[in-house]
Amino acid sequence: MTTTxxxxxxxxxxxxxxxxxxxxxxxxxSTTALDGLDLDIAPGELVALLGPSGCGKTTALRIIAxxxxxxxxxxxxxxxxxxxxxxxxRDIGMVFQSYSLFPNMTAAENxxxxxxxxxxxxxxxxxxxxxxxxxxxxxxxxKHYPHQLSGGQQQRVALARALAVSPRVLLLxxxxxxxxxKVRLQLREEIRRxxxxxxxxxxxxxxxxxxxxxxxxxxxxxxxxRLEQCAPPNELYExxxxxxxxxxxxxxxxxxxxxxxxxxxxxxxxxxxxxxxQGAHPEAGRTVDVLLRPEGLQVHTGEQDGGEHATxxxxxxxxxxxxxxxxxxxxxxxxxxxxxxxxxxxxxxTRCTLTAHDNPVLVEERxxxxxxxxxxx
Amino acid sequence: xAGMKAATSAATAETGATEPGTAETGATEPGTAExxxxxxxxxxxxxxxxxxxxxxxxxxxxxxxxxxxWFTVDDPAKGFTLDxxxxxxxxxxxxxxLGLSLRLGLATVALGLLLMVPTMVVVALRLPRLRRVVxxxxxxxxxxxxxxxxxxxxxxxxxxxDLAATPxxxxxxxxxxxxxxxxxxxxxxxxxxxxxxxxxxxGLRGIDLKTLVEASRSLGASRTGTLWRVVVPNLRSAxxxxxxxxxxxxxxxxxxATVLGFEPFSVWMVHVGEYEAQLSVAAAxxxxxxxxxxxxxxxxxxxxxxxxxxKTTA
Numbered sequence: 221m222t223t224t225x226x227x228x229x230x231x232x233x234x235x236x237x238x239x240x241x242x243x244x245x246x247x248x249x250s251t252t253a254l255d256g257l258d259l260d261i262a263p264g265e266l267v268a269l270l271g272p273s274g275c276g277k278t279t280a281l282r283i284i285a286x287x288x289x290x291x292x293x294x295x296x297x298x299x300x301x302x303x304x305x306x307x308x309x310r311d312i313g314m315v316f317q318s319y320s321l322f323p324n325m326t327a328a329e330n331x332x333x334x335x336x337x338x339x340x341x342x343x344x345x346x347x348x349x350x351x352x353x354x355x356x357x358x359x360x361x362x363k364h365y366p367h368q369l370s371g372g373q374q375q376r377v378a379l380a381r382a383l384a385v386s387p388r389v390l391l392l393x394x395x396x397x398x399x400x401x402k403v404r405l406q407l408r409e410e411i412r413r414x415x416x417x418x419x420x421x422x423x424x425x426x427x428x429x430x431x432x433x434x435x436x437x438x439x440x441x442x443x444x445x446r447l448e449q450c451a452p453p454n455e456l457y458e459x460x461x462x463x464x465x466x467x468x469x470x471x472x473x474x475x476x477x478x479x480x481x482x483x484x485x486x487x488x489x490x491x492x493x494x495x496x497x498q499g500a501h502p503e504a505g506r507t508v509d510v511l512l513r514p515e516g517l518q519v520h521t522g523e524q525d526g527g528e529h530a531t532x533x534x535x536x537x538x539x540x541x542x543x544x545x546x547x548x549x550x551x552x553x554x555x556x557x558x559x560x561x562x563x564x565x566x567x568x569x570t571r572c573t574l575t576a577h578d579n580p581v582l583v584e585e586r587x588x589x590x591x592x593x594x595x596x597x
Numbered sequence: 598x599a600g601m602k603a604a605t606s607a608a609t610a611e612t613g614a615t616e617p618g619t620a621e622t623g624a625t626e627p628g629t630a631e632x633x634x635x636x637x638x639x640x641x642x643x644x645x646x647x648x649x650x651x652x653x654x655x656x657x658x659x660x661x662x663x664x665x666x667w668f669t670v671d672d673p674a675k676g677f678t679l680d681x682x683x684x685x686x687x688x689x690x691x692x693x694x695l696g697l698s699l700r701l702g703l704a705t706v707a708l709g710l711l712l713m714v715p716t717m718v719v720v721a722l723r724l725p726r727l728r729r730v731v732x733x734x735x736x737x738x739x740x741x742x743x744x745x746x747x748x749x750x751x752x753x754x755x756x757x758x759d760l761a762a763t764p765x766x767x768x769x770x771x772x773x774x775x776x777x778x779x780x781x782x783x784x785x786x787x788x789x790x791x792x793x794x795x796x797x798x799x800g801l802r803g804i805d806l807k808t809l810v811e812a813s814r815s816l817g818a819s820r821t822g823t824l825w826r827v828v829v830p831n832l833r834s835a836x837x838x839x840x841x842x843x844x845x846x847x848x849x850x851x852x853x854a855t856v857l858g859f860e861p862f863s864v865w866m867v868h869v870g871e872y873e874a875q876l877s878v879a880a881a882x883x884x885x886x887x888x889x890x891x892x893x894x895x896x897x898x899x900x901x902x903x904x905x906x907x908k909t910t911a
Binding site: 285286287306307308309310311312313314316318319320321322323324333334336337338378381382385391 | 804805808809811812813814815816817818819822826827830831833
């Protein structure tokens with residue numbers, strides 16, 4: 221089922237405008253929301269800004285939209301400096317977290333609002349509104365008022381409204397967070413489909429890693445107003461640049477290991493190469509936390525050599541995989557994901573041997589105060 | 598005094614909006630009461646209690662009105678007569694006084710809204726810290742009695758003679774033009790601030806102003822365009838209720854107008870009452886009708902859209 225999209229001539233020329241955030245800094249009183257954010261977004265790319273609340277992702281989006289101004293830094297849209305341009309001159313489309321449709325207008329009037337502001341003719345407005353409502357899967361709802369539409373439908377109309385003006389950049393501020401799980405999943409796929417078809421440069425703010433990983437071309441993980449890493453989803457997951465990214469995206473184990481010569485670390489009876497990430501190599505002989513994904517661990521029944529002995533505490537069946545919660549004899553906790561057919565015999569209480577696959581790993585010094593806090597909680 | 602009644606009636610109409618709910622339960626309950634009485638006697642009792650309160654309240658408002666009505670149509674010599682009304686409707690003094698009151702009311706509402714809507718929107722969006730300050734300022738006219746307010750105004754107006762040689766003289770004369778005393782509009786605008794503030798504040802709390810404004814801005818609308826196309830339409834019922842209260846206040850205002858020596862409807866009515874009581878009360882009844890008419894009109898203006906919406910749902 222392919223839908224042809226005639227988004228108007230203007231779209232073709234405007235789609236795919238690059239975006240450059242250069243050294244954006246913004247403080248609110250004593251709190252620093254953005255602390256020198258640099259990010260280049262390619263034309264037609266969908267970049268998700270991901271991070272815990274208070275990391276500055278929303279501030280970054282609002283600066284792109286023109287609702288906030290950066291204290292320092294620059295913002296380029298298609299090579300043009302728009303840092304000082306007011307929001308209504310930026311040619312953007314935005315979908316908000318809360319329902320933002322104008323309650324006094326019908327769905328069609330909402331969609332046509334941007335065109336009315338641009339003084340398009342009545343016929344043109346009506347045609348475009350009908351076209352876009354069909355595009356977002358709501359044909360025939362043009363005469364409905366926002367309060368007559370469900371949350372998901374309202375966000376669809378909001379998306380149609382943002383796209384109606386053929387914006388240079390589409391900004392999505394957690395547009396799915398107010399919706400229930402099923403609608404969220406459906407709309408997520410549709411937003412991505414539309415974005416790809418229109419080729420519109422899109423910035424998507426979310427705190428939901430699954431959303432970011434499944435939709436974005438690249439995910440920009442932020443922390444304390446800075447960019448930790450911006451990479452395609454698979455790279456982010458497989459080769460996180462920092463322990464923060466590693467633990468924020470997906471599940472991570474922290475297991476004690478000892479640093480050895482030659483950029484390796486000894487953990488679970490193996491010597492694994494250490495990826496430097498952004499930090500320096502710790503000296504040999506130090507005890508560190510080794511970050512390992514649950515699927516990067518191997519579990520063998522019985523007490524064998526070449527690994528650490530452990531006891532299965534809980535086994536959670538997740539369909540094709542089973543997640544085991546284990547406690548090693550040295551007292552460390554670990555989670556391991558195994559194909560369910562392998563995990564059948566590993567019931568709670570079973571003694572087993574835990575080892576790791578031979579992949580490069582990230583390590584972090586143990587006397588990190590943040591870490592101590594995390595272990596405590 | 599009749600002007601006061603007009604104001605009270607406006608207030609009744611306001612509360613009346615919430616009343617039908619109670620009235621409805623009172624009306625529907627007796628029908629369902631037969632089988633339900635055994636199971637829910639308390640509920641039925643409460644409904645009758647509500648009806649009783651409603652009845653007493655109605656008496657309180659209706660009896661004086663009926664008494665006034667009786668007074669205007671009953672002539673000891675001729676029996677039933679509508680002479681007083683015929684006289685009132687043709688009386689030039691009354692028509693000009695009523696016209697003046699209405700014009701003053703409309704000008705006050707227009708000026709008040711022009712002042713308060715943008716102010717409150719800007720405060721809500723950009724200067725939330727000033728919210729308390731604006732609130733207190735707007736409530737001051739409720740605390741300062743009109744007589745104190747007008748004393749200050751007359752003092753200022755008395756500078757007129759000292760300014761005879763300056764261009765301000767013309768301004769002072771313009772302010773006190775008997776045909777349309779702008780000074781009354783200014784004073785009434787101040788007196789209407791509490792009503793406008795309360796109504797608009799409630800309206801602004803009912804919408805997600807920040808998101809609506811940002812959505813409109815992101816779609817290319819200017820600030821004024823946003824105010825006019827998005828904010829005001831969504832504050833419609835708040836604007837209307839603030840306007841109705843202000844209008845009722847102006848129509849009934851007596852103190853300021855009489856001290857400054859102007860003759861809008863309320864002042865005219867009191868003057869006429871001194872020698873023609875029946876005409877004065879008939880005028881009061883007419884003013885009541887006019888106020889009700891205005892209320893009905895404005896409420897329809899505010900509710901029209903909402904009712905249309907409900908229809909489409911059904």
